[in-house]
Amino acid sequence: MAISRKVPELIDKQNGFCPGCGHGIVTRLIGECLQELGQENNVIFGIGVGCSSLLGAVVQADRLHCSHGRVGAVATAMKRVNSDNLVIAYQGDGDAYSIGIGETTSAAYRNERFTAIIINNTNYGMTGGQMSNTTMPGQKTSTSIHGRDCSVTGMPIRFPELVATQFNPAYSARGSVHNTVNITKTKKYIKNALEAQINKEGYSVVEVLSPCPTNWGLNPVDSMERIVGELIPYFPLGEFKSREAK
Amino acid sequence: MSDMIKGNEAIAEAAIRAGARLYAGYPITPSTEIMEYMSWRMEEVGGTFIQAESEIAGINMIIGGAACGVRSITASSGPGISLKQEGMTTLSDEQLPAVVVNTVRYGNGIGTLLSAQCDYHRETRGGGNGDYRCIVLCPDSIQEAVDLTVLAFDLAEKYRMVSVLMTEGALAQMMEPAVMPEMRETKRFPWGFDGKYTNKKIGIFERNSLTEAVELNEKYRSVKENEQRWESGYLEDAEYVFVSYGLPGRSTIGAVEELRKEGWKVGFIRPIIAWPFPEKAFMEVNPEVKGFVTVEANATGQMVEDVALTVKKILEKNVPVYCNPHVYGVPAIGSIKKDFHRLVSGEIKEVY
Numbered sequence: 125m126a127i128s129r130k131v132p133e134l135i136d137k138q139n140g141f142c143p144g145c146g147h148g149i150v151t152r153l154i155g156e157c158l159q160e161l162g163q164e165n166n167v168i169f170g171i172g173v174g175c176s177s178l179l180g181a182v183v184q185a186d187r188l189h190c191s192h193g194r195v196g197a198v199a200t201a202m203k204r205v206n207s208d209n210l211v212i213a214y215q216g217d218g219d220a221y222s223i224g225i226g227e228t229t230s231a232a233y234r235n236e237r238f239t240a241i242i243i244n245n246t247n248y249g250m251t252g253g254q255m256s257n258t259t260m261p262g263q264k265t266s267t268s269i270h271g272r273d274c275s276v277t278g279m280p281i282r283f284p285e286l287v288a289t290q291f292n293p294a295y296s297a298r299g300s301v302h303n304t305v306n307i308t309k310t311k312k313y314i315k316n317a318l319e320a321q322i323n324k325e326g327y328s329v330v331e332v333l334s335p336c337p338t339n340w341g342l343n344p345v346d347s348m349e350r351i352v353g354e355l356i357p358y359f360p361l362g363e364f365k366s367r368e369a370k
Numbered sequence: 371m372s373d374m375i376k377g378n379e380a381i382a383e384a385a386i387r388a389g390a391r392l393y394a395g396y397p398i399t400p401s402t403e404i405m406e407y408m409s410w411r412m413e414e415v416g417g418t419f420i421q422a423e424s425e426i427a428g429i430n431m432i433i434g435g436a437a438c439g440v441r442s443i444t445a446s447s448g449p450g451i452s453l454k455q456e457g458m459t460t461l462s463d464e465q466l467p468a469v470v471v472n473t474v475r476y477g478n479g480i481g482t483l484l485s486a487q488c489d490y491h492r493e494t495r496g497g498g499n500g501d502y503r504c505i506v507l508c509p510d511s512i513q514e515a516v517d518l519t520v521l522a523f524d525l526a527e528k529y530r531m532v533s534v535l536m537t538e539g540a541l542a543q544m545m546e547p548a549v550m551p552e553m554r555e556t557k558r559f560p561w562g563f564d565g566k567y568t569n570k571k572i573g574i575f576e577r578n579s580l581t582e583a584v585e586l587n588e589k590y591r592s593v594k595e596n597e598q599r600w601e602s603g604y605l606e607d608a609e610y611v612f613v614s615y616g617l618p619g620r621s622t623i624g625a626v627e628e629l630r631k632e633g634w635k636v637g638f639i640r641p642i643i644a645w646p647f648p649e650k651a652f653m654e655v656n657p658e659v660k661g662f663v664t665v666e667a668n669a670t671g672q673m674v675e676d677v678a679l680t681v682k683k684i685l686e687k688n689v690p691v692y693c694n695p696h697v698y699g700v701p702a703i704g705s706i707k708k709d710f711h712r713l714v715s716g717e718i719k720e721v722y
Contacts, residue, residue: 201434209565
């Protein structure tokens with residue numbers, strides 16, 4: 125039987141992401157998951173600063189555009205006072221892992237019962253492609269023009285692994301949107317995370333590897349290939365903490 | 371006779387009774403007892419207490435709670451409030467009401483543990499980016515701190531602004547008898563998030579700064595018109611008018627009473643709300659007044675600027691404005707009187 129696939133009403137608005145960007149795909153996945161879980165009228169978004177800010181113009185839901193990096197703290201309180209609403213922190217790698225690493229990590233550490241969806245495109249997209257905490261060794265950005273020197277800037281952070289091994293979250297995973305197989309898997313991860321939240325199991329996080337053709341200086345196809353050839357070997361895909369059988 | 375209670379605990383209990391149901395913060399002397407009290411009291415009334423990992427996280431949790439329509443309060447002191455400025459301008463931008471207690475301690479940078487009034491400029495001007503003001507309430511007793519805590523919530527919600535309860539280290543740590551307000555019925559504010567998108571929101575790129583500026587000016591004009599609060603005395607025949615708030619204000623009133631008995635024609639204005647500044651109080655002042663004197667617990671004199679501007683606006687003539695900054699602590703009555711005599715003899719020059 126043919127299934128018609130409609131854009132969920134929650135996100136049926138034109139977005140401002142660049143051509144070839146992965147944010148739009150993840151936005152769609154979130155919309156579909158919320159719809160399939162019957163939660164599209166029971167959700168609050170805490171939105172980060174950066175390209176993730178553009179989500180605010182797309183989702184027709186309760187949403188707060190938070191100060192740069194502070195979503196982890198804002199979402200903590202939203203979930204504590206509105207425990208029956210789904211609370212989603214939507215951030216990029218710069219917002220979540222650089223300027224907001226304190227708030228992001230502390231919320232995970234406390235096992236706050238919201239879901240963080242973090243888009244990792246290995247640079248600060250909105251400001252024009254500066255080095256971030258997930259920029260790959262040797263990657264050229266506008267603040268690492270000779271390539272990232274990890275001996276003085278640190279190695280790219282692997283947050284879902286950190287959370288899964290050091291804390292006690294309900295769910296931790298990393299997906300990618302470079303092809304349909306992985307888009308489907310990523311959707312499953314997001315759904316698992318939201319289900320963990322619905323069941324009040326604890327903190328859930330899904331990081332998503334996402335292409336940034338504009339700032340990588342690559343066309344969309346080459347950007348997808350970069351994810352496969354360069355990013356996935358360092359940022360492995362999969363679940364690092366799966367939901368315990370209920 | 372009411373029970374003795376410590377300043378910080380009185381503020382915390384008053385906030386609970388006013389309907390506060392979220393506290394998030396980080397401890398800092400001399401405000402810490404507010405947080406300690408809230409840590410167990412909030413649970414008793416079914417509210418939410420969160421020990422934040424930092425001052426910045428604390429104020430952002432207040433943003434999250436306020437966005438959901440919950441009466442929210444945080445407390446800190448000087449350097450901690452510096453870290454909260456980002457959150458306070460965000461609350462102002464989103465028109466989310468909240469109460470921030472600044473238990474002021476003396477000093478720049480990390481500061482000291484001494485009671486002071488050195489944060490007057492920061493609180494009355496708004497220390498974050500942009501064009502916003504907070505309503506700043508400055509009690510001179512524990513009873514007034516209790517009353518102003520309730521008022522701080524009411525005004526914050528009436529105008530959708532941040533209220534700053536600007537107390538002082540000494541007021542926070544001392545004990546006095548105080549009557550607590552009745553416990554209010556708590557309710558969620560209808561503009562809060564409910565997950566159903568009941569309240570539609572303008573997209574971040576669809577906001578019109580020009581029309582928002584008109585609305586902002588209208589709101590602040592209304593606050594200035596309606597919310598000035600002060601205590602004053604002996605202004606009709608005063609040759610010199612003291613202006614002082616908080617505990618130094620209380621001490622100044624004592625000095626004025628003694629000077630009156632000694633035959634000096636002096637009066638006082640004690641701002642109870644520092645922003646909006648009580649300009650209306652100056653309309654009651656003797657037109658032949660010879661000078662205004664601020665008594666402040668800071669190093670450089672801060673409120674003196676507001677007094678000078680108000681004198682220019684209300685009295686429309688060049689009356690000298692003096693300042694006696696006592697750096698920290700609560701100036702003794704004798705010390706205020708001594709400074710006054712030096713001023714009258716010409717030893718202390720006017721600032722404006």
